[in-house]
Amino acid sequence: MPIKRNEFRMHQRIVQQTLLMLYFLLSYNGAQGDEKLSKLEEVELEKQLKLLNKPAVKTVKTKYGDIYDCVDFYKQRAFDHPLLKDHNFYPKMKPTLSRIKKNSNSSTVSSSSTIWSKDGGCPFGTVPVKRITKDNLIRQRRMPQPEDVTFDTQFDVSNNNSELKGRYISSQGYKIAIARTPNEPNNRFAGAGMATSVYNPHVKDGQHSGSRLKIQKGSDILQVGWRVDPTLYGDTKTRLFIHFQAGKTHCFNTLCPGFVQVDSEFPLDRSYQNMLSQRGGKTWDATMYIDRDLANGNWWLLMTRSFNQVGFWPQRIFTDLTSFATNVEWGGVAYSPPGVPKPPMGSSFFPIKNSSYDGYCSEITILNEKGKTIKVDETITHTDNPSMYQVFAEPIWHNSEWRYFVLYGGPGESPHV
């Protein structure tokens, strides 16, 4: 019957088409050797994510749309560190810090409490942690090696060129404009601090630009500051960052185990969207400190002028920073992959020695080995390329007094926007 035959033919055609499609699909897959590999990689990524992301007690949101998991204090990533398996840390830990003793009355109300949307932040006993996504891990692979800008006398044993002795060398792609403590091997610093003006330099994919406080001894380095870093954050917002390097281990924020978060309010990658300075207009600055616990040698991160105790790097993860730091540095850093023009730094303009116009680090202090705060008024400045970025460290007229400032920044190789 004609109808049945038509039906049969239609069936036949559908089957043929399906087979044809299957054939193309299969041969397509067969031709893509790397497709299969990336499937494996994907499984690997999923496995990593499972290890990295700890269960959330609650999920909270900031006013700026960032979402954080509230992770139980004892389950945080830091405790994956082999040297932190056995610890007696607890959520109410308080450091012994001279900076805080002197200001014991300072308010403990965190200015960051205002960053949470109306359901509030994380409950006590938990810490806010950004959930890591597959996208984060993929971007992380494109992250450049950390900047090992340092004194080659201390670090670069493979280099026997005595001409370079004591000189500063920036690693490839990095440019800095900084002020630092005089290079003396007998320096014994128990901490350092600064208030840094917050800007949002224009940064493209693969580049980053920021401001930081950096303390160092030997191969151990601690940093805190702000940065615009699409590779790290997946956006071009100005965000807080911390970075630590303990021997060969290094990472930002808590992407690898090391930093123990204590404060339930203060996310380590918070956005400074509400605090961006306008060059020549209103200037905002963020205050940050890294101080050594006088009792046990842990290195604490303190934020804001009320010394919010965000958390600490335990002494035992270090080999050199088990004791005091020998170098402290304040200022700007910018990075582009090789061949890509350098991004702007600081306020994106060369400093003109006016705090309303320049990227700056002010209120720069160090702590001596007894924990006494010393106002810094003498530093050594360094810039890798004065035609891109400049730096001055000197007293300027600010709020009706002369105050010591590190003023840094510049357009890089980017035209002014």
Ligand SMILES: *[C@@H]1O[C@H](CO)[C@@H](O)[C@H](O)[C@H]1NC(C)=O
């Ligand atoms: C510190 O706090 C105590 C108790 O609240 C109060 O009596 C004292 O006046 C405060 N001191 C200063 C300097 O504010």
Ligand SMILES: *[C@@H]1O[C@H](CO)[C@@H](O)[C@H](O)[C@H]1NC(C)=O
């Ligand atoms: C050390 O210096 C010598 C003489 O200048 C040179 O021949 C040699 O290649 C250098 N070694 C390294 C590791 O740089």
Ligand SMILES: *[C@@H]1O[C@H](CO)[C@@H](O)[C@H](O)[C@H]1NC(C)=O
């Ligand atoms: C810095 O700039 C501001 C704003 O233009 C101006 O009011 C101030 O006088 C300047 N300060 C100095 C020391 O020139």
